[in-house]
Amino acid sequence: MVRLNPSTPGKPAMFRINKLTDYAVVLLVDMARSDKVRAAQQIAVDTGVPLPTVAKVMKALVRSALVVSHRGANGGYGLARPAQAITVADMIQALEGPIALTACVARGEDPFGGARDLAAPGGDEPCGLGGLCPMHGHWDTVNRRVENALRTVTLADMAQGSLPAFDPAITRQRAALLAGDLA
Amino acid sequence: MVRLNPSTPGKPAMFRINKLTDYAVVLLVDMARSDKVRAAQQIAVDTGVPLPTVAKVMKALVRSALVVSHRGANGGYGLARPAQAITVADMIQALEGPIALTACVARGEDPFGGARDLAAPGGDEPCGLGGLCPMHGHWDTVNRRVENALRTVTLADMAQGSLPAFDPAITRQRAALLAGDLA
Numbered sequence: 001m002v003r004l005n006p007s008t009p010g011k012p013a014m015f016r017i018n019k020l021t022d023y024a025v026v027l028l029v030d031m032a033r034s035d036k037v038r039a040a041q042q043i044a045v046d047t048g049v050p051l052p053t054v055a056k057v058m059k060a061l062v063r064s065a066l067v068v069s070h071r072g073a074n075g076g077y078g079l080a081r082p083a084q085a086i087t088v089a090d091m092i093q094a095l096e097g098p099i100a101l102t103a104c105v106a107r108g109e110d111p112f113g114g115a116r117d118l119a120a121p122g123g124d125e126p127c128g129l130g131g132l133c134p135m136h137g138h139w140d141t142v143n144r145r146v147e148n149a150l151r152t153v154t155l156a157d158m159a160q161g162s163l164p165a166f167d168p169a170i171t172r173q174r175a176a177l178l179a180g181d182l183a
Numbered sequence: 184m185v186r187l188n189p190s191t192p193g194k195p196a197m198f199r200i201n202k203l204t205d206y207a208v209v210l211l212v213d214m215a216r217s218d219k220v221r222a223a224q225q226i227a228v229d230t231g232v233p234l235p236t237v238a239k240v241m242k243a244l245v246r247s248a249l250v251v252s253h254r255g256a257n258g259g260y261g262l263a264r265p266a267q268a269i270t271v272a273d274m275i276q277a278l279e280g281p282i283a284l285t286a287c288v289a290r291g292e293d294p295f296g297g298a299r300d301l302a303a304p305g306g307d308e309p310c311g312l313g314g315l316c317p318m319h320g321h322w323d324t325v326n327r328r329v330e331n332a333l334r335t336v337t338l339a340d341m342a343q344g345s346l347p348a349f350d351p352a353i354t355r356q357r358a359a360l361l362a363g364d365l366a
Contacts (some may be wrong), residue, residue, distance in 0.1 A: 017284045027320060039237065101200045106213065135209060138341045142271055147252050149332035158321045 019096040025058045025158060028066070028091060032083035032159040039076040059094070064094035083159055089150035099147045102139045113133055202276040204234055207240045208242045208341060211249070211274060215266035215342040222259040231352065240278070240344035247277035266342055282330045 031038075040058055044051040044178045058077050061067035068080045079086070094097060211216055213230045214221075227234040241260050242302060244250035251263045262269070 024286055029318070102205055135341075137213070138343075141340070142336050145332040145335055148327055149328040152328055153325050157324070158318075160321075 013173075016093055018096060020057060020060075022076075023053055024061060024087075024095050025091055027054060027057055028061070028079070028086065029159045031077070031079050032155050037070050037074065037076045037078040041076065050094070060095050062088070066090060066094055079155075082084055083111070083156040084154050086155040086160070087151045088153045088155075089147050091155070092150060099150065100139070100143050101146065102135075130178050200275055201279060203236070203240060203243075204275055206236055207244060207278050208271075208274055210237060210240055210275050210340050211244070211262070211266075211269065212342045214250070214260070214262050215338050218362065219260075220253050220257065220259045220261040243278050247273070247278070249273060249277055262338075266339040267337050269338040270334045271336045271338075271341070272330050274338070275333060282333065284329065285318075 027043060027047060027049060028044065034046070038046070040054045041051060043049070043058075044054045047054075049057075058067060058069070062069050063078075066086055069075070069077055089099060107161050147156050210226060210230060210232060213226065217229070221229070223237045224234060226232070226241075227237045230237075235294075241250060241252070245252050245260075248263050249269055250260050251258055252258070272282060
């Protein structure tokens with residue numbers, strides 16, 4: 001599906017983080033403000049984000065070493081490092097992998113050892129053009145600059161604000177709208 | 184659909200421009216290198232991008248004043264300004280609208296006069312939270328920095344390279360992979 005935003009007022013653009021990443025930022029902001037180790041259940045209650053979503057997000061955040069899981073009776077999840085040392089780039093990469101605006105470059109940066117094949121733009125299949133493509137390498141520059149920009153904003157910045165805390169009722173309203181998408 | 188990239192090696196992340204935007208960059212790079220007014224048909228032949236895709240992209244680029252349509256027997260499409268004065272941000276915005284990583288901010292920046300309602304993250308529906316949401320305003324900063332980063336790379340930069348021209352056969356191979364998606 002392709003949307004031409006300028007011709008369809010009100011429709012959002014597709015240049016987007018996914019919904020789970022959006023929730024990850026919400027949960028990390030709450031953790032930065034709370035600064036306590038809490039069980040997933042408690043985080044779900046405090047933020048209004050559904051427990052299955054909290055569990056899914058925490059799994060990805062632990063895997064990326066942004067969050068630590070503490071075992072035991074008073075166990076739960078806590079930030080792995082100060083909020084000043086966690087950037088928006090870290091958060092997006094934890095949920096979505098390497099920051100790459102086109103699929104071809106993402107394969108080149110594949111931390112799991114994929115070959116440096118170009119992929120069909122926006123698709124999953126390698127396009128097989130490799131170094132023959134005239135765009136080869138040009139998107140690398142763009143991606144690096146976007147990633148650098150995302151490194152200049154931290155979780156501490158995102159957690160600042162005049163609103164003192166999350167209102168679970170508000171987050172639940174937000175969550176209700178997304179329920180169908182995160183099943 | 185939500186993909187957790189780090190757990191699924193080889194799968195590209197979702198933080199992506201759409202396929203039509205990728206083609207727009209390919210076509211603009213070819214126009215920057217050619218520096219001639221050409222009919223859509225000729226651009227399709229020269230680049231290997233299917234004519235319906237060329238037509239669709241040119242329509243969006245003319246609307247955004249990046250490309251000018253010249254009428255008459257020797258008419259066709261040409262860049263509206265020098266390649267140095269067209270940025271990657273301009274190209275993405277022409278096809279996808281305002282650069283916004285979450286839907287809530289896109290509505291706030293809607294140049295078509297939409298109200299500043301928050302939208303469900305990643306979705307089309309306003310979430311109705313407005314200024315009550317604890318994330319309110321924080322994504323503005325992130326989006327502005329990403330947009331500024333995308334303003335530092337121009338079409339002239341993208342058109343540089345040791346490969347002298349597009350090979351229509353290669354672009355057709357690329358196009359064939361996408362044919363189903365752009366119908």
